[in-house]
Amino acid sequence: MSKGNISQFIEKYYKHFNAAALVDAAKDYEKQLQQGSKMLVSLAGAMSTAELGKIFAEMIRQGKVDIISCTGANLEEDVMNLVAHSHYKRVPNYRDLTPQEEWDLLEKGLNRVTDTCIPEEEAFRRIQKHIFEIWKEAEEKDERYLPHEYLYKLLLSGKLEEYYEIDLKDSWMYAAAEKNLPMVVPGWEDSTLGNIFASYCIKGELKTSTMKSGIEYMTFLANWYTDNSKNGIGFFQIGGGIAGDFPICVVPMLYQDLERTDTPFWSYFCQISDSTTSYGSYSGAVPNEKITWGKLDITTPKHIIESDATIVAPLIFAYLLDM
Known part of the structure; x- marks a missing residue:
């Protein structure tokens, strides 16, 4: 299939430095798919609030993502954007705000997340009752599930349909739910839904055991990696932190x-990151450091794009979608 205008523009003008790294990374991602390799995509930062779903959902639908690792915030914020988009507020002059403002x-x-304000009260007024019912129903049936x-279940139940405020095709979580895409969500407890679940447990309305744990995510990932690594599994990391560190460690865990x-x-x-390389920084570590930890091989194609993921990720995805 011939490449579209965006891809052609990238290939023509992105020749050096981070621009060239973007093209190299996109082409090697494409090679991975062509040779039958699977691909993990990790989402850190506020990528859902940045509306990455507008293009990431299509990546999922077209089978260019095989498993996702994301923060609890990205997990829930895509759903929040789906049901409360009109209540978000953009603050272009966020650098000038006073403490009182x-x-x-x-x-x-x-x-506030940089220039965008998330209407948590409005979003969770539409989500909380329904997700609690699903949690409670599972508990009453003595069933346990992972956070995602x-x-x-909530998205596919139809309970939120009356609240949709964006085109459903722009929700990456709905696209993932439709495919029952494998996912790991390390550190889910620090998300708003994680806090809400904990509050129900403290009040005695839910049991902590109703929610499967991070260890269960890791054991699932270990089995998934083992079952799917025949032709290789690639790692495409947006940002840093736990969303990347958690899944990449499955390889040395299996091996060692x-x-x-x-x-x-x-x-x-x-990895797309603007984190500075410094002492002890995982997010800023260069890829070669991961060789010493038993995560990457000497021959593994390695790319780091030091730039803003909200700019870079959509361009790489556009290239992979032949846009």
Whole structure:
């Protein structure tokens, strides 16, 4: 299939430095798919609030993503955007806000992420009752699920349909739910839904055991990696932090702790990050450091694009979608 205008523009003008790194990373991602490799995409930062779903959902639908690792915030914020988009507030002059102006936003129920304020009260007024019912129903049936599985159930139940404020095709979580896409959500407890679930447990309305844990995410990932690594599994990392660190560690865990010495390394690695390389910084570590930790091989294609993921990720996805 011939490439579209965006892809042609990138190939023509993106020749050096981070621009060239973007093209190289996109082409190697494409090679991974062509050779039958699977691809993990990790989402850190506020990518859902940045509306990455507008293009990431299509990546999922077209089978260019095989498993996702994301923060609890990205998990829920895509659903929040789906049901409360009209209540979001953009603040272009966010650098100029005084502490009093920040407080005023808090009193209006607007939590600021850079230039965008998330209307948590409005969003969770539409989500909380329904997700609690799903949690409670599972508990009464003595069933346990992972955090993302509960949200899949909520999205596919139709309970939120009356609240939709964006085109459903722009929700990456709905696209993932439709495909029952494998996912890991490390550190889910620090998200708003995680806090809400904990509050129900403290009040005695839910049991902590109703929610499967991070260890269960890791054991699932270990089995998934083992079952799907015949042709390689690539790692495409947006941002840093736990969304990337958690899943990438499955390889040394399998190789070193389980002594499965035939475990292949990740077959591709790319990170989009503007984090500064510094002492002890995982997010800013150069890819070669991961060789010493048993995550990447000497021959693994390695890319790092030091730029804003809200600019870079859509361009790479556009290239992969032949746009």
